[in-house]
Amino acid sequence: PKGPMPSQAPWPKPAPPSAVKQRVQYGWTKEIRNKLRQVFKITDFRTNQEDAINATMEGKDVFVLMPTGGGKSLTYQLPAICTSGKTRGVTFVISPLISLINDQTRHLIKRNVPAIAYTGDLTAADKNLAHAELSRAEPYTKVVYVTPEMMSMGGRIKGIIRDLIRRNRLARFVVDEAHCVSAWGHDFRDDYIKLELLRKEYPSIPIMALTATAPEKVQADIKKVLGIEGCVMIQQSFNRPNLYYEVRPKLKKVMTDIADFIGVQPPGASGIIYCSSREKCEVLAKELRDKHNIQAWHYHAGMSKGDRRKVQEGWQDHKFSVIVATIAFGMGIDKPDVRYVVHHSLPRSLEGYYQETGRAGRDGHASTCLLFYSYADSKIVMQLIDRDANLDRNQKERQRNAMREVLRFCTNKTDCRRSQILAFFNEDFKREDCGQACDVCANLDQNKIQVRDVSDAAKMAINMVKAFGPRDRITLINAVDCFRGTNANSEKGFGQNPHFGCGKDWDRSEAERLLQNLLINQALGEFHTTNGAGWNNSYLKLGLEANAYLNGRKKLVMDFREASPRKTKASKSSAGRASGDGAGPIVPLAQRKKAAAKTTTALSRKRS
Ligand code: ADP
Ligand code: MG
Ligand code: ZN
Numbered sequence: 001p002k003g004p005m006p007s008q009a010p011w012p013k014p015a016p017p018s019a020v021k022q023r024v025q026y027g028w029t030k031e032i033r034n035k036l037r038q039v040f041k042i043t044d045f046r047t048n049q050e051d052a053i054n055a056t057m058e059g060k061d062v063f064v065l066m067p068t069g070g071g072k073s074l075t076y077q078l079p080a081i082c083t084s085g086k087t088r089g090v091t092f093v094i095s096p097l098i099s100l101i102n103d104q105t106r107h108l109i110k111r112n113v114p115a116i117a118y119t120g121d122l123t124a125a126d127k128n129l130a131h132a133e134l135s136r137a138e139p140y141t142k143v144v145y146v147t148p149e150m151m152s153m154g155g156r157i158k159g160i161i162r163d164l165i166r167r168n169r170l171a172r173f174v175v176d177e178a179h180c181v182s183a184w185g186h187d188f189r190d191d192y193i194k195l196e197l198l199r200k201e202y203p204s205i206p207i208m209a210l211t212a213t214a215p216e217k218v219q220a221d222i223k224k225v226l227g228i229e230g231c232v233m234i235q236q237s238f239n240r241p242n243l244y245y246e247v248r249p250k251l252k253k254v255m256t257d258i259a260d261f262i263g264v265q266p267p268g269a270s271g272i273i274y275c276s277s278r279e280k281c282e283v284l285a286k287e288l289r290d291k292h293n294i295q296a297w298h299y300h301a302g303m304s305k306g307d308r309r310k311v312q313e314g315w316q317d318h319k320f321s322v323i324v325a326t327i328a329f330g331m332g333i334d335k336p337d338v339r340y341v342v343h344h345s346l347p348r349s350l351e352g353y354y355q356e357t358g359r360a361g362r363d364g365h366a367s368t369c370l371l372f373y374s375y376a377d378s379k380i381v382m383q384l385i386d387r388d389a390n391l392d393r394n395q396k397e398r399q400r401n402a403m404r405e406v407l408r409f410c411t412n413k414t415d416c417r418r419s420q421i422l423a424f425f426n427e428d429f430k431r432e433d434c435g436q437a438c439d440v441c442a443n444l445d446q447n448k449i450q451v452r453d454v455s456d457a458a459k460m461a462i463n464m465v466k467a468f469g470p471r472d473r474i475t476l477i478n479a480v481d482c483f484r485g486t487n488a489n490s491e492k493g494f495g496q497n498p499h500f501g502c503g504k505d506w507d508r509s510e511a512e513r514l515l516q517n518l519l520i521n522q523a524l525g526e527f528h529t530t531n532g533a534g535w536n537n538s539y540l541k542l543g544l545e546a547n548a549y550l551n552g553r554k555k556l557v558m559d560f561r562e563a564s565p566r567k568t569k570a571s572k573s574s575a576g577r578a579s580g581d582g583a584g585p586i587v588p589l590a591q592r593k594k595a596a597a598k599t600t601t602a603l604s605r606k607r608s
Contacts, residue, residue: 025138028057035081039111046071048425052208052234053078056172057085061231063178063223067238068212068358069336074106076174076208080142081113087206089169090134093145095176096142096189099312101145103334106233108143115143118150118157127156134160139169148180148191151198158201159465172206173198179213182221187213192225199227207231212238212358213351215425238354238425239433242361243369245417245441248339248412250344250372255284258342259292261370262322267338270315273324274356276345276381278302284344285324296322299329327356336363343371346378349402350409350424373410377515378403379538411513413559414451416441430531434480449559457514458549458556462523464499473529474521480511510560515540517556523549525558565585 013087031597032053036042045053048066052075055062066072080091094272095101101117109116133141150157160422164170175181180192198207207228211218223229248257262271273296274283281298288296297320299311315323323329347353355373361367385391385399409420416431417438423429436442443449461483468474470493474482481487482494485501494500503511518524525543548554 008321024054026054026057027077028054028082031082031084032057032078035078039081039113040074040078042074047238048234049075055232055234056206056208057082057087059086059172059206061226061228062209063219063228063233063235064208064210065219065233065235066210067236067240067353069240069362070212070236072176072210072212073334075210077113077143080171083170087171089167089171090139090141090169091143091174093143093174093176094148094151094195095145096148096180096187096192098147099308100176100333101147102309105143105145107334113143114141114598115145116141118144119150120147120148131135131156131160133165137167139164141454148189148195152191152194161202165205170202170205171207172200174208174210176210178209178211178222178226181225182213182218196225196227210357215351219410237429238360238422238427239418239429240361241435241437242366243357244363244366244437245357245369245371245421247373247417248439250374250377254344254372255287255292257296257372258344259288261368262288262292262294263276265339265446266597268318268321270335270337271322271340271342272338272356272359273322273341273342274327274347276326276377278326280345281288281326283326285322286522288322288324294322295320296324299323299325300491301326301328327352330356330359334360335359337365338362338367339365340368340370343369346373346381346403346406346410347371348381348399348406350405351402353406353409354421354424371410371425375407385406404520404522411517411520413440413443413449414557442551447562449561451557451559451597453555454514455549455552455555457506458518458523460499460502461515461518462542462546462549464497464502465524466542466546467497467499468540470541471598473537475537476512476515476537479515479540483511483515484508510558514556514558517558518549519543521545521549521554521556523554523556 032050036045047070048064049071052062052064056076056079062075064072064075076091076093079085093104095104098117098119098121101119102121105115105117116133118127118130122130122485130144133139134144136495146157161170175192175198176188178192180187180189181195182188182194198205207226209222209226209228209231211222222366222558223231227399231585258273265271273284275284278298278300281300285298288294297311297314299308303311311323312329312333314320316333324344338360341357343353347356357369379404382400382439385396385403388396391399405424409417416429416434417440418434419429419431430443434441436445440449461479464483465474465479474492478490478494481490482497482500483503484506484578485504488495488500506514515524519526519540522543522545524546525541526538527541528539531535545554546582
């Protein structure tokens with residue numbers, strides 16, 4: 001079968017496809033290729049796998065940066081069973097979640113690779129067995145999975161490790177999901193910081209760090225904490241060409257929309273629906289079952305271990321197709337044939353979004369990532385951040401900014417989704433390479449969406465907000481009324497505002513969207529009255545970027561849909577403004593490109 005990474009503009013340094021590349025032959029080249037087929041039943045390496053394997057077989061520190069589903073596990077599992085490398089013995093893998101560890105161990109044992117899951121779940125008797133096994137002159141075990149807690153707890157495991165090292169029977173440490181060491185990452189864990197002990201206490205043992213999280217700050221943290229500054233870096237483009245990205249407005253009928261979406265998937269196709277809370281997971285799964293006759297079950301951290309395992313395994317074994325989960329679900333889940341990931345609620349960051357959607361299509365076949373966006377949802381998230389007692393001010397601001405990035409992503413219908421996501425990883429992705437495999441490219445290419453410069457309207461709206469007094473409590477809805485010139489006699493005195501009615505040819509929902517865009521881009525801000533339970537009301541004020549928009553340094557563009565009935569009004573009014581009060585011309589659409597309609601996108605486009 002074809003690997004999931006068709007060759008594309010490689011990043012950041014061009015590397016010829018492995019088929020063409022002059023490959024150095026190592027003493028272990030034969031062995032790794034044989035065992036790849038015999039043990040893992042895989043015929044070819046994917047991009048970068050062999051390079052990573054060679055580096056660790058040479059006993060070097062390695063940093064493997066590969067997208068989710070890229071096949072990072074193989075880069076240590078295969079070396080672990082080979083005997084011709086420069087290091088020998090057991091491979092220790094530190095992995096953040098017990099469920100993930102159990103999953104991987106099961107996987108290896110199925111392939112007759114002796115592996116131990118050394119976690120807090122082990123009984124005292126099992127622990128004794130593990131210790132006895134690892135103390136043998138030639139341990140039979142190839143891979144030991146441990147949680148970071150176990151590693152830092154000290155006690156017997158440290159003794160075992162030292163003993164293995166003394167006998168030259170510890171081949172390498174592998175730190176899976178290594179981004180967990182970084183406070184910049186989306187998934188920071190205290191116990192991961194303590195992994196600095198690996199290099200400090202066992203300096204002779206090579207370390208391999210694996211992650212799908214690329215921002216440079218995170219990379220730097222990982223290298224520093226693990227003490228692997230001089231490591232071999234293995235990285236590749238983060239694009240996932242087989243994923244189709246789409247953002248849709250979240251309406252009251254969102255559940256019907258989701259059910260319809262699932263309805264056009266291949267029968268029995270597996271999918272994940274992410275939502276924000278445990279209760280929601282349960283409610284949504286039940287609604288899908290009862291009202292839409294879709295076999296869906298919930299999964300979240302509040303369930304008992306046994307229940308979680310039952311659900312996870314049932315889903316993995318195709319006993320039912322849809323899992324409705326909080327983001328606690330999915331890290332490291334090895335299910336290659338997930339055909340879609342639906343976000344019923346907003347992801348908390350673009351990085352998180354990339355990770356979560358990355359669980360789709362690991363087998364390389366076409367899969368869809370569908371996000372339902374509503375501005376109201378973002379307010380709930382902002383409130384949660386605000387009320388989170390575990391976060392200090394900086395962390396809160398960081399999370400709010402991450403959230404704003406998600407909102408800009410959701411409301412940006414001009415830039416290719418891939419370009420937007422990959423820009424986050426410092427990757428310069430050209431939309432020409434998208435092949436219409438996102439809603440933005442597909443719509444722009446079919447001219448369904450027009451993008452207009454609305455900077456002048458934005459200025460008027462900002463000036464209008466500015467003209468209210470600092471103590472005027474103007475909600476977003478008030479501002480829409482005042483902007484459109486309705487409700488002149490409201491007790492808040494809209495009629496007195498010099499800019500009353502400055503947007504009178506705007507339709508209500510578009511005006512609301514304009515103001516939301518100003519909030520998302522921090523041209524406007526909000527202040528809140530609070531009650532014990534959290535925010536009570538939110539009112540508008542000027543934002544940090546207000547002046548940048550007023551003096552024209554920043555521009556605001558908005559998309560307008562052409563075909564639907566309400567749009568007729570919107571486009572008419574925009575045309576009116578174009579001559580009347582100087583709304584800019586239509587922003588030139590990116591060059592149309594007749595990308596060959598790939599099967600990858602056909603399915604998704606049929607629906608829209
Ligand atoms: P991640 O990089 O997210 O940790 P995994 O190691 O879990 O990815 O691998 C994802 C899937 O890809 C697994 O099902 C794995 O068996 C499969 N896989 C890995 N390498 C190859 C390969 N060279 N050819 C085919 N399938 C592969
Ligand atoms: Mg993994
Ligand atoms: Zn695109």
